[in-house]
Amino acid sequence: MQVEVIKTDALGDRSYVVHDGEVALVVDPQRDIDRVEALVAERRLRITHVAETHLHNDYVTGGAELARRHGATYLVAEGEGVRFDHRPVRPGERLDVGGLSVRAVATPGHTEHHVSYLVEDGAEQAVFSGGSLLYGSVGRTDLVDPDKTAELTRAQYRSARELTEQARPEAALYPTHGFGSFCSSGPAAETDISTVGEQREHNHALTEHDEERFVEQLIANLTDYPAYYAHMAPLNKDGPGVPELTVPEPVDAATLRERIIAGEWVVDLRNRVAFANKHLAGTVSFEYGDGKHFTTFLGWTVPWGEPLTLVGPGGEVRAAIRDLARIGIDRPDVAVGDPASGLASDHPRSSFPSVGWEEVADEFARGNPPTVLDVRRAEEFKSQHVEGAIHIPLHELLSRMDELEHGRRLWVHCGSGYRSAVAASLLESDGHSVVHINGDYSEAENAGVPVT
Template structure:
């Protein structure tokens, strides 16, 4: 009897899979921190005989090469992918035996990348599931614009054809098991749901219910900004990532933290945005460990810039390291744990700024010294924004601080996390800031006027 175990990487919105039979298993699109995969295999009592990639990933660093080396597994990579390491090239229709009666069949599904390949898991000749990577997702498809701008429309049309091929060749009851689509920016749109089948997608997925021209036009019109760090993931994966190192970084103290800040290094406070607002090291930035730290820190930090992490516990530090190695921030240059008092040199005082709600903003007397800054994405703002607010998406803010009008900045996002990041950047730049830690749904009930006519600064 076959099994399929899902290995979640929630911070990136991705899934990996361990699937097999009694003695052997295959790993599909493994994460960088492969200890989780090895633990899952140990629980099952199986040997990892094969590691497969659906494509060269653009959103995270794969653990596939390291896992294959460590376990001796065959490393299967689509034949059209240009990679620099030893592997087994896989072409459309290739079949490999995983365990007695359990096989994996390659199915070319270009679109997310030109070489993208899905894998059909079969038991005794019957289809058991399909691993669709960045092709057919839950209610969506993988975005086609991550490889080369000139190929985007061509890949969008290929994505349509690939989705329809899967729908035509596989039974309706086939479980669809994608890698992306659970909050990943590799998904062309975010859909609700945790599980699906070919049959369900036939009734709900745009790629299967629209004509190709309508599908392509709507897909291209709805694409979000691409996280900046994606530019580094594909090349790293094609070159062959180094083994991961999750060992603790060198520990530092208050004097050294001050020196690093003076040298222009990034000092990142991992505590909650509430704790950070109440008091923090002047010049530090707040990326909550419980938020999307990998996505937003990797998106915003100049690539290769040294980073020092401040955490309230060794466990918080270790969790953040694990998140960051997945996106190629392999080794913090230093770290400190403890409390704020441990991180500030004698004679220095902590910084702080107020937090507020949309009701507090509505009660604020408007004036030339009050700036409302919306740091949501363009697509979010297009659905409605506070009249008179300025707009700089949080992932652009560190480069566009000069675009924020003078005055006290009341900064908001959709729920509070990104506003906390933005407030820390503004505070480090010496601006007076108020972080609105509230749901945007509360803006209208609080008495604030929304509009969709963006002719404001």
């Protein structure tokens, strides 16, 4: 048995191709299935089965289209209510995939009908646990229905234990979530690989022997999750097709200008400091960079379904189109070029200061405390924050703009400078005077900024 890992770091997820050297099973494929197809072509594999562990809440699946294109059997848990051709899989069922034996194990909790897959090749075992047992934690249990959270948390606790009882300690564990995904109920473990035996020793769901205490602790630690999650399961029930990943014909300068003036979402993908130094007035900063934060925070901030135009260098535009397709944002318009100079030359440019924590500390030292706006999430603010800071999480900023008075300069920060750049650009477009604090929050206290 060989397992190929396809990482989607931008969403904190993984897909898997498990095979015997000739025949392959694909588990939880992301929507851009060309990555899977390139891998199986390189390995000269034949896909006979595609399997979903659950109806995903954080990305759009590529499973239906991948199965269709390869004539593969598409395994989806019985009871999911999907509206496309598939093979309903029941807990306990065993299937042959080439020389491999695959057994479905009921693991409800992350979703009501969640299944994991125990794959065997002789004495060798591998467990594909989806959003059930993760490295160090389990999948969150509040995405299906708030009224079912307690019930699903109890199910998650029992599922984790049942799964580890059915697999040997040396079985390799391959979860889909838990690498930064908000589908995890706790922080990602600092490991890239694990076994069932290691999780028995270190995973909270397995080391906590009081079920009710586990339920209370998990629920108490659940935090906000991206707003676009609400749209993923409905899309996945329909079996979405393959996305269009080519860069469309760019809009012209006049059209771009009209969209900005109309207040549409025109997103600048350049480095956040470059944006602060000079940008098309009325545009919003979502730095693409390495893609680590882009998809999640754009999907969490931009209201679902509103027109979107991406602006920036061609390579970043192309990458952003792929990333957005994974969460169901298809075919955004684009304007390729440098927004600071070569695009919409008759549209006004704007700028605002981008500073480090030392400059913030200087303001406090001069006895002129700045008005600091913290746009981190609630749990981050609660842990520690700048003395006297206003707190509005980025994902709530659009609906709470009226809480911030105009005429007073806002010094905006987050954990790294990424979210604060988004927030500063939104505030500037709303007429606020802003300073973008571009630095890790961990540096604030050492720089001399008073914290509490």
